[in-house]
Amino acid sequence: VIRDHFAELVTGLEARLADAGPGEPVARKTFALEAAQLGLRLFSGEAPVAWCGVLAPFDLLHAVGFEPCFVEFVGATLAGNGAAPPLLQLAEAEGADPTSCSFHRTALGAVASGLIPTPEVVIATSAPCTGGLAVVEELARRLRRPLFVLNVPHSRHQAAVEYLAEQLHDLVGFLAEVTGRSLHPGRLREVVELTNRARHAMVEIDRLTRHVPSPARPRDLVNFALVVSLLLGREAGVRVTGAYRDELERRARDRSPGLQGERLRVLWLQNRIQFRSPVEPLLEELGVAVAVDELNPVTWPPIDPEDPFPGFARRMLSTPLVGGLAHRLDHVVRLARGYRVDGAVNPCHWGCRQGSGARGLVDRALREAGFPVLNLEVDCVDQRTFAEGQVRTRIEAFVEMLAERRPARELEA
């Protein structure tokens, strides 16, 4: 079912890209096409799949010859198609805690219903959340596949980088031992060079989207960096990031705003809502641009092709959701200032222990820096719990409040 869905998606997107006229925006379609092709490869039953935690070094796994993917991709994709509710019910019927993260519960439901292709290997990461670690471990147990756990330290010191880099070396050894797939240094160098090229374009994207008004269209960069991480080390990653860079550059040069009539800008915290909801159309209708998503900007330095393992480790440790909260607070305040937003929206994804735990401190840090925060209290995957009227009132009231503040802020400036 999922393979057919991705195949249909690929055919449709290829046709739309072929029909695109000159100057027509194609970056999002290129991105969607590469994501659909990834989905098709994962579910084709032909590629050697590695199901992973979200922080796994996907480019390193490409170099070894795997088709890797994080399990949350399954939850997000199924939610996007409205297919998550029955899988959530199945997972709950099998004992999954209904208050746990629905990205993970959907993945568990997909495993229980046989929708997840059996991988060659399973690679868990102890960060960003222990819920994700538990689900990946469960997946390995149910599918009876070998499991490797990367223990991600909650520190960014050199010792932590070395500790994690050492584990990545061990991972390569483990993969060779259990699957017979080994890493060739020349291939690794090629992959890292592709990663760095994509990274360079992503840094340009970060720079371009700081323009006021933003040249990015409202949904251009939804789920961007998370899904692009699956394309790093491949030509596809270079293609997608390059398409965005070129398109945003052109729009910025032409002073063509992504959202006509942008009057307010917000920072979106953590994840977007994955099912079709009225939230994004409502923001557009109210003239609110999501200027930046917390997880999109590049937080890691280029990776040394001659010695890439410390670079992979640094990238994993640089993620805002890893380690002590002080790092994340600095990150979100820096983004709010750098992208000149009026406020921030936190979906407060139900079941995300990390998001819920951090909510108050993120809220306070942003408010102290002068940025009001709207806590939506939604489940980003489980549409069954979505209360449209309440969410609509909260967003509209927040926008009314920001609009009232705007003249005062402009005077202060």
Next chain:
Amino acid sequence: VTGPLFLGLDVGSLSCDAVLVDRNGRSVAWTVLPTGARVLDTVDRTRREVLELAGVGPAAVAATVATGYGRERVEGRIAAVTEITCHARGITALLPGTDVLVDIGGQDSKAVRLDHSGRVVDFAMNDKCAAGTGRFLEAMARALEVDVPDLGDLDAEARTGLTLSSMCTVFAESEVVSLVASGADVAEIVAGLHRAIAARTQGLVRRVAPQFDGLEVAMSGGVARNRGVVRALAAALGRPVTVPDEPDTVGALGAALIARDRALAADPAP
């Protein structure tokens, strides 16, 4: 009544409220009708009734602003504005200097933090559940077999108040039925209900005003007519809670004033 009038309509889940103000912002007429199942019919009746009370025809209304959950369904409006902004505008007109407004309506409760000029600087709403709202009190009154307006004074003689184990409307209703059946004093049950609502509301207030010492607290919405809830909230906050004369029309008044502000800004002599 002469001169242009400005209409505010607050289409809530339990009541539909209308207020007419003149160009000086003075309230000319107001009315409150139960919303019922046919929202659009109720909006029409409320509009007609408030015009009749003012003794004017529809042509006297220069601008209408709608608020409440049914705000988008009101025809002929110049804008739909959320309850949060409208209640803030209304309470600032009635009780200038209010720092925190608590608005408990039919299915929502909200705490709104205002600055010195009455602008909203923060707000918090109840989560996805209607515990502690007008609907909750209706269900409890039904379980106690008393009228909703009588609930407010039923706890006057209570000594300590009972503690309810759940604020879920369904579970609390059955718990109240059991307590009545077991012979518990109604005054103690009602005091327990009011205290539970106050504790919940205090949590909302804390979200927008972590330190509320010295702040002026006001309450609007239909539940503000319940003196027991107001007393319990004041006790929970350790602050007096001021309630305007017609608390359920504060949102409609704010909407009418916003209609006036916008219409006069667009055309100072309509």
